[in-house]
Amino acid sequence: MKTGYFGKYGGRYVPETLIPALEELDAAFKALKADAGFQTQLRKLNAEYIGRPTPLFFAEKLTSQLSGARVYLKREDLAHTGAHKINNAIGQALMAKQMGKQRLIAETGAGQHGVATATAAALFGLECEIYMGAIDAKRQALNVFRMKLLGARVTEVHAGSQTLKDAINEALRDWTSNVSTTHYVLGTVFGPHPYPTIVREFQSIIGKEAKRQILKAEGRLPDYLIACVGGGSNAMGLFHAFLTDKRAGNIKYIGVEAGGEGIDSGRHAARFAGGSMGVLQGTKSYLLQDDDGNVLGTHSVSAGLDYASVGPEHAWLHDINAVKYTYATDTEALGAFETLARTEGIIPALESSHAVAEALKIVPGLPKSSIVIVNLSGRGDKDVEQVANMQSASV
Amino acid sequence: MTHSAITERFIKIKKADNGKKAFIPYIMAGEPSLSSTAVIVQELEEMGADIVELGVPFSDPVADGPTIQHAAMSALSRGVTLRKVIDMVKSIRQKSTIPIVLMTYFNPVLKFGLNNFIGAALSSGVDGIIIPDLPPDEETDFIASCHKAGPDTIFLLAPTSTDKRIDLVCHQSRGFIYYVSLTGITGSAISIDDSLKAQIEKIRSNSNKPVAVGFGVKTSDEAARVAAIADGVIVGSAIVKAIEEGRESFRALVKSLRAAI
Ligand SMILES: Cc1ncc(COP(=O)(O)O)c(C=O)c1O
Numbered sequence: 276m277k278t279g280y281f282g283k284y285g286g287r288y289v290p291e292t293l294i295p296a297l298e299e300l301d302a303a304f305k306a307l308k309a310d311a312g313f314q315t316q317l318r319k320l321n322a323e324y325i326g327r328p329t330p331l332f333f334a335e336k337l338t339s340q341l342s343g344a345r346v347y348l349k350r351e352d353l354a355h356t357g358a359h360k361i362n363n364a365i366g367q368a369l370m371a372k373q374m375g376k377q378r379l380i381a382e383t384g385a386g387q388h389g390v391a392t393a394t395a396a397a398l399f400g401l402e403c404e405i406y407m408g409a410i411d412a413k414r415q416a417l418n419v420f421r422m423k424l425l426g427a428r429v430t431e432v433h434a435g436s437q438t439l440k441d442a443i444n445e446a447l448r449d450w451t452s453n454v455s456t457t458h459y460v461l462g463t464v465f466g467p468h469p470y471p472t473i474v475r476e477f478q479s480i481i482g483k484e485a486k487r488q489i490l491k492a493e494g495r496l497p498d499y500l501i502a503c504v505g506g507g508s509n510a511m512g513l514f515h516a517f518l519t520d521k522r523a524g525n526i527k528y529i530g531v532e533a534g535g536e537g538i539d540s541g542r543h544a545a546r547f548a549g550g551s552m553g554v555l556q557g558t559k560s561y562l563l564q565d566d567d568g569n570v571l572g573t574h575s576v577s578a579g580l581d582y583a584s585v586g587p588e589h590a591w592l593h594d595i596n597a598v599k600y601t602y603a604t605d606t607e608a609l610g611a612f613e614t615l616a617r618t619e620g621i622i623p624a625l626e627s628s629h630a631v632a633e634a635l636k637i638v639p640g641l642p643k644s645s646i647v648i649v650n651l652s653g654r655g656d657k658d659v660e661q662v663a664n665m666q667s668a669s670v
Numbered sequence: 671m672t673h674s675a676i677t678e679r680f681i682k683i684k685k686a687d688n689g690k691k692a693f694i695p696y697i698m699a700g701e702p703s704l705s706s707t708a709v710i711v712q713e714l715e716e717m718g719a720d721i722v723e724l725g726v727p728f729s730d731p732v733a734d735g736p737t738i739q740h741a742a743m744s745a746l747s748r749g750v751t752l753r754k755v756i757d758m759v760k761s762i763r764q765k766s767t768i769p770i771v772l773m774t775y776f777n778p779v780l781k782f783g784l785n786n787f788i789g790a791a792l793s794s795g796v797d798g799i800i801i802p803d804l805p806p807d808e809e810t811d812f813i814a815s816c817h818k819a820g821p822d823t824i825f826l827l828a829p830t831s832t833d834k835r836i837d838l839v840c841h842q843s844r845g846f847i848y849y850v851s852l853t854g855i856t857g858s859a860i861s862i863d864d865s866l867k868a869q870i871e872k873i874r875s876n877s878n879k880p881v882a883v884g885f886g887v888k889t890s891d892e893a894a895r896v897a898a899i900a901d902g903v904i905v906g907s908a909i910v911k912a913i914e915e916g917r918e919s920f921r922a923l924v925k926s927l928r929a930a931i
Contacts, residue, residue: 287808288732288776291805291825291826291827291835291839291850292829292830292850292853293750293830294830298832328922376844434739435743444730444731444732447732448732448733448854448855451733451854452855452858454830503747552780553777554780555777556732567751567778567782568752568782569728569729569746569777570729570776570781571910619848
């Protein structure tokens, strides 16, 4: 495959101004990947700062309640700052430091990637600015405050749909203007090459750990892996180590997108159910767009999945039928949010709740001997206020 | 070999040898209305513009600053699409031969269909295309098709461009090379200094294609200083803003820019 592409997807569709920075980033990434000192530092930070490995938890009560497959939860919600986003933010910030950059910028939807980047900036003593859609800043107000506490500047974006997509536009514009001093910490397996590969690399620790952990717990590889898909980084993080393992031929991979109010309503972010090939923000992938190639507005109860496109590697995995993509609606995700809270005492992020919702759907129909791993990409503390407001609005 | 309309225009300007350079105004198609665009193009031609850059609105214009973003959103809300812009060029062509360059993001072109786009652009009289999020490394088949039949593919260079990028862009550009005067987005503040001159000289040493400078030129004074070192001057945000203000502002600005370039 041509570098930077996943089948016909991927590439580097950005203004010329950014090309040298992407080349520099690619070179730095290749060098640091092979650099023993860098890897030692990263391992140490993963263990002592992020708190890795995160547990693989056997959800015994959920398993007996669903009375199907054995359900395991990969507990990324227990990582420092409460989501998998920190794996990538720490990795990229460490790279930025080595590249001599003084400033980090990032986009954020749910606020988890913003918090993770602000955290990494504080740790490494770098200046930090986070772009966030104004609607997202409202529904994830707690995370806005966390970013500010961590010393970051939070810039609300009022353009377009005022969500993640518009935050990325603004971050790209900032990067275009300040490229020599600033590193753009893209938060998911999206954007121009080499970002999809870099983010996958830093997130792939999820699957590496899960593989070791499930082999220890069950003596064999799992039958199903389920993860929610916004840009797709927690899903790639879980899937990658299995997809590249020759012994793992029979695993079924399921990516869960945001079905919002249903596909027919037009208010969703299910790119594979309602999208087609397009180019947005540096990469070619599936895209929710109108007949003239303008990007459609999206909707999801979860800010982290509320995005019109998806990582190019997912587009490729979709087309070659290596991963099955489905969706959970807002209602299903909210149901799963409550179910997991009550059965296991774990409040999942609304994003992760989409993956849990899929498990609730399929597990009862699976043989008792089969094994399912659900990626619990983050914890739901950030969503509690929003859900409380929705519930009080509905009574 | 026959030259493209854009190349012809640069040759003509050079031949005139009167110190004048190419004046290339940018306007957003459909602003303030679809019907006014044809009139504005005609006025620009009458006031001495050499080439017109016609912006196609897109929902996510990452290379643009607030002025052009705002114009794009406004045009989109009025239903302006790539297809309508191409049709508009066709109607402009009934009265005018001024070289027209479309400035569009890549996704609308991809959605239109790459071959369909080339066909439609040629048959309606589009002379060149600038696609700010399409560097010459991507979609090489599409670029090769454009090289065979037209429209001219105008690629961009920037202050950050390395020697290797300059080589590639010079090689793949047709019509002219678009030098982005600043490390940033459209409408930012330009600084006309030695490094601008040095980059242009570097590009010239690589290629004998004309170099036009854009992004950030707003006043006639800036335009004159850029014209002294480049083959053409592109003015976007300032003109878009003047159109927003009204006909008088627009005419006054265009007149002063034409005199300066
Ligand atoms: C907890 C959590 N899970 C999932 C996502 C979606 O991102 P991705 O698909 O890159 O994992 C987000 C994004 O904000 C998130 O905060």
